[in-house]
Amino acid sequence: MQHNTIEKTTKRLIKESLPKSISYSEYRSLVAQLAIVGKSTGPEQTDALANYTQLNDRRMKRWDRTLKFNAEALDQISKVNRKITWLVLTESWCGDAAPALPVMHKISELNASIDLKVILRDEHHDLMQRFLTSGGMSIPKLILWDEEKQEVRGDWGPSPKPVAKLVADHKAKHGKLLPEIKEEIQLWYNKDKGQTILKELTSLLLK
Numbered sequence: 001m002q003h004n005t006i007e008k009t010t011k012r013l014i015k016e017s018l019p020k021s022i023s024y025s026e027y028r029s030l031v032a033q034l035a036i037v038g039k040s041t042g043p044e045q046t047d048a049l050a051n052y053t054q055l056n057d058r059r060m061k062r063w064d065r066t067l068k069f070n071a072e073a074l075d076q077i078s079k080v081n082r083k084i085t086w087l088v089l090t091e092s093w094c095g096d097a098a099p100a101l102p103v104m105h106k107i108s109e110l111n112a113s114i115d116l117k118v119i120l121r122d123e124h125h126d127l128m129q130r131f132l133t134s135g136g137m138s139i140p141k142l143i144l145w146d147e148e149k150q151e152v153r154g155d156w157g158p159s160p161k162p163v164a165k166l167v168a169d170h171k172a173k174h175g176k177l178l179p180e181i182k183e184e185i186q187l188w189y190n191k192d193k194g195q196t197i198l199k200e201l202t203s204l205l206l207k
Contacts, residue, residue, distance in 0.1 A: 010152060013127040014087060014145055020124075021087065021117035024105040028064075031057050031092045041092040042122045052093035063102035067194050069110075076202045077110045083147035084114050084205070088157075089121045089128055090140040095182065096159045097140040099189045103197045104142065107205075114205070115147075131155055144204060154204050160196040163188060 022030070034040055035057040040049035069077075086104055090097040101118070108116040121128050121139050131141045138158035146153045159167075163185055170181045 010127075010130045011150065013124075013130065014143065014152070017087065017119050017124050017127055018085065018117060021119045024101065024108070024116050024118060027090075027101070027118040028060060031060065034092055041120050049093040052095065056092060056095070056098040059098040060102055063099055063194065064105070067102055067106050069106065069198060073198055073202055074110065076206060077107055077114075080111050080113050080205050082113060084153075085145040085147055086114060086116045087143045087145055088116065088118050088140050089124060089131070089143075090118060091121050094139050094158075095185070096157075096163070099194055100140050100142075100157070100159075100197055103194045103201065107198070107201060133158055142201075154207055156201060156204055159185075160192075160200055162192075162196060 030041070031053060034050075035054040038050045038054075039045060040053040042049070086108065088101065088104065090101065104116055108114040119127075121137060121141075128137050128139075128141070131143060132138075133141070141157040142155060143152060144154045144156070145151075166185060166188060167177065167181065170184070171177055
């Protein structure tokens, strides 16, 4: 009985969040504008968060321009024939969001059945609490919402599995996350070129 109550609450929170969501292009405009004025999304405003926002704006521009999908991925994406909303919780300063959101956007552009919507984590705390990662509010977090069945069919995030392993191994070795892990992660993303995120998201779609 308790499980059903939680599901109803999650469903209600999603339905309340959707009208407040923005499109990917609106999100990109928001991040670009914040980068210009030296600010970030969220209630906390620091130089570090503003710098990450500027960095992410540059990275997303690059990802939007250079992402390439192979024939197998295009074929898999074309097979999705039910109305799906991808509701993504994120913030402008989030490092893992910069490579992930452009992949999500390109997939949604290739199939009209997939609608990508973006909401800010710190404005949707209650919904974020339903999709924690190891107890933390890690982002980006994608919720796959089936429009026809009005139910959650899965979620993804905050990072592809190899990045999660990279972080876990680093923490196990050093006892904490050292600053250089960010550079290591960025190098991995640059080398991978969005292909692992693409595979994981297409796999989620076809479940």
